Amino acid sequence: MTSTPALVTPDSGCAPDVLRERGQREVFCGLTGIVWLHRKIQDAFFLIVGSRTCAHLMQSAAGVMIFAEPRFATAIIEERDLAGMADANEELDRVAAQVLARRPDIKTLFLVGSCPSEVIKLDLSRAAARLDAATDGVRVLSYSGSGIETTFTEGEDTCLEALVAELPEAPSEEASLLVVGALADVVEDQFMRLFDALGIGPVHFLPARTSDTLPAVGPGTRYLLAQPFLARTGAALEGRGATRISAPFPLGANGTEAWLRAAADMWGVDADLFETVIAAPRARARKALGRHHEALSGRSVFFFPDSQLEIPLARFLHEELGARLIEVGTPYLHRTHLDCELPRLPADVQLSEGQHVDRQLDRCRAARPDLTVCGLGLANPLEAEGLSTKWAIELVFTPIQGFEQAGDLAELFTRPLRRRDLLRVG
Amino acid sequence: MKLTVWTYEGPPHVGAMRIATAMEDLHYVLHAPQGDTYADLLFTMIERRDRRPPVTYTTFQARDLGTDTAELFKIAAQEAYDRYKPTAMLVGASCTAELIQDDPGGLATTLGLPCPVLPLELPSYQKKENWGASETFYRLVRGLCGAGAPAPGAEKAERAPGRPRCNVLGAAALGFRHRDDVKEITGLLNRMGIDVAVCAPLGATPADVSRLGEADFNVVLYPEIADQAARWLEKAFGQPYTKTIPIGVGATRDFVAEVAAIADVDPAAGLDERDLRLPWWSRSVDSNYLTGKRVFIFGDATHAMAAARIAVEEMGFDLVGLGAYNREFARGVRETAERYGVEPLITDDYLEVEAAIEAARPELVLGTQMERHISKRLSVSCAVISAPVHVEDFPARYAPQMGFEGANVIFDTWVHPLVMGLEEHLLGMFREDFEFSDEAGPSHLGSHGGHATPEPGQTAQADAADDADDAPIWSEDALAELKKIPFFVRGKARRNTEKHAAEQGVAQISVDTLYDAKAQYAR
DSSP states (O other): OOOOOOOOOOOOSSSOOEEEEESOOOOOBGGGGHHHHHHHSTTEEEEEEEOHHHHHHHHHHTOSOOSSOOSEEEEEOOHHHHTTSSOHHHHHHHHHHHHHHHOTTOOEEEEEEOHHHHHTTOOHHHHHHHHHHHSTTOEEEEEEOOTTTOBTTHHHHHHHHHHHTTSOBOSSOOOEEEEESOOOHHHHHHHHHHHHHHTOOSEEEESOSSGGGOOOBSTTEEEEESSTTOHHHHHHHHHTTOEEOOOOOSBHHHHHHHHHHHHHHHTTOOHHHHHHHHHHHHHHHHHHHHHHHHHHTTOEEEEOSSSSOHHHHHHHHHHHHOOEEEEEEESOOOTTTTTTTGGGSOTTOEEEEEEOHHHHHHHHHHHOOSEEEEOHHHHHHHHHTTOOEEEHHHHHHSOOBSGGGHHHHHHHHHHHHHHHHHOOOO | OEEESSOSSOOHHHHHHHHHHHSSSEEEEEEOBTTGGGGHHIIIIISOOSSOOSEEEOOBOHHHHTSOHHHHHHHHHHHHHHHHOOSEEEEEEOHHHHHHTOOHHHHHHHHTOSSOEEEOOOOTTTOOHHHHHHHHHHHHHHHHHGGGSOOTTOOOOOOOSSSOEEEEEOOOTTOSSHHHHHHHHHHHHHHTTOEEEEEESTTOOHHHHHTGGGSSEEEESOHHHHHHHHHHHHHHHOOOBOOOOOBSHHHHHHHHHHHHHHHTOOGGGGGOOTTOOHHHHHHSGGGGGGTTOEEEEEESHHHHHHHHHIIIIISOOEEEEEEESOGGGHHHHHHHHHHTTOOEEEOOOHHHHHHHHHHHOOSEEEEOHHHHHHHHHHTOEEEEOSSSOOGGGSOSSOOOSBHHHHHHHHHHHHHTTSOOHHHHHHHHHOTTOSSSOGGGOOGGGGGGGOOOOOOTTSOOHHHHHHOOTTSOEEOHHHHHHHHTSOHHHHHHHHHHHHHHHHHHTOSEEOHHHHHHHHHHHOO
């Protein structure tokens, strides 16, 4: 079991105050990250070592069933495993062999820890090492997606952290760019074209789409976070000698420009070239956003904690669409990785970290925001109370990064409002 | 450990949530780690409920494990009481909390809350969702009406004058069409001159549950949830309960007879069949094409058994497979399977069900959302008859499964995915028409009816496995001829031809072999 790193530094004077709460947290656990990771990494299989609850979560969180055989499954711990009638490690070996026999195309097998596997102290890293040695041609790794260790997107963080240990050593100190955090393939391809045009390279992405294309890492590596929830992965990369490029996240026209500029500055890209390369896509993004500005300008927005994307998203809504932020909740506030985001928030926003869901609902009801961004458990009940909502999970499962997706991102927020105005049934 | 891709049932505490969420004025405090709150979305999204389930979770994290998770539970329980003021509370643990053994029941007792608190022991590593729902309902019934039960051996009180009264038991949150079944059966009982005293758990308060013993008898709609409670009520209050599940025409008639006998009323009013259409719809000539359609049925035991009877006796289908995922009720499924001459499949292993369906090559699958998934992969028509449910199993319209209206709904639902009678013939006659191709699937289903029946030689992996070395080989000509057969009977034609070839010792299937087989198997 790894311990949760201390992510919170004392409040600095310039940032808004943070309300820290403890109570019921209405959030997913890190296992949920498998829903997108198993599609992103095409030759990986995710074997959760957990309970029936874990398996049930996976098929419920996937929302609609995935109409292809999923590259994930659960090894459900049973009474006889707990009572010591069966040797848990032997059982795990047997189930892993079953998975690999069924899916000979798999190149990486992740053993994913869960709440029960961690409470009974089943050592998955040892199991992974044992299985890795015993199976030819398949890399076996482990990470924790348990709710006691990880919140929702942190499951991607722990997965990528496990991958960082596997990255080959970069042969030289030559500068290379590593973009970190799962992105939709289409977004990745767009960024790749922009980096090429800017003359930035070599560029690699983590996670890579297949197991045989793991990027090398070393002191020449500059990494640029594409997602804000990668505290452990960032630390692991720094442990391998890589350096973080400080930047806001590539959400919206401004966010994407600033994100690209941070890399361009690091590579010493000529200002005119930078302007030439991004002018057209940035203009498209601004035009697309313009169509949504009226719908969101002056509207009040309340974020419940979900994916850690809340602060960059709030910055985007505030800066590029003129929305009024009431409360922005996040499961964890990672000040270092948000160093370029926090100063861009308005001074009067209430940031909150952690959750006491009943009290937060009280605040939300009192504020009557025009739009509430929240999880699936809260959305319909709030709609029934007359509050328009946006499911936070859609912001994780939809390509929203980059210039070409800026309009789509804005649309995710304006659609509930437009729909409310359209409907003539009460 | 058991390898699981998809699960038919959630953990037992989700069953408890289905009871708590169905009821009013009840609150469930669940000792559970962060993340277990996902279960809320089952109710708010799949069932579109407009309120959060009445469940408070402790959502402990790793840092709490080293300190005091028990204290966390006490705080959560006290806050839940103060905020929601329920008239009764359930307390329990999810799978992870079960391992840390904090004893929620004992902890809640120390709080001295001013309402009944019922502790639930739901062993997560042995039991599943339906068992959890049944156990929770039983504990509630026993805990809330136990005090009112007459002493053992006491004379049963004379029945009060007036209309007989019954309780309707078993309907819960997240059930397959429970909302509409309750309405349909309540209407049926009312027409027979019987009043429904309490419907539970759906819509009941703890106070309602505490007066279950006052009714004359119980109607059990879903044995998976209410059988245990009904047995106890029979023992404690001498209330008989119904054993027939009124799904289908025959079963509804049997149910009316059973209720009439228990309540001592005339069954005639219950047998008013003016609005029942299934029998005529099924006898009308258009339905001839339903004859002998190969049907595979899988679901919870109650719905699967009912579907088997309807399929064989009321639709004229050919039953080629019958199974259920809840082992607790396997006996009835085995008996039904024997009656209809098929092998029962009792398993909660999705992969095993998939293999059985693939082997049986049905033309229609009646199953759960899992079988819908399997059918889509195998390009077989499918209708959903049982939980586990998805959002589309909560239709806006009135769509019961029970009673005579339920039978009408079932006829429509099962026939809908199939190719219609004359369309089937036209497709067979004019297969070369580029616009009227069977590749498009049934015309009323748009692209959803599309299909790609695996052809010999290009089948899925599983097929490759059963194509043993001695399997006959298809000649080019025979393959081309096979493709001229409409997709919905192509699988059958292929299977029959291969069987015929094997029996005749034919190594290579020619066009003649194909038609020999057709003549051999012609009905």
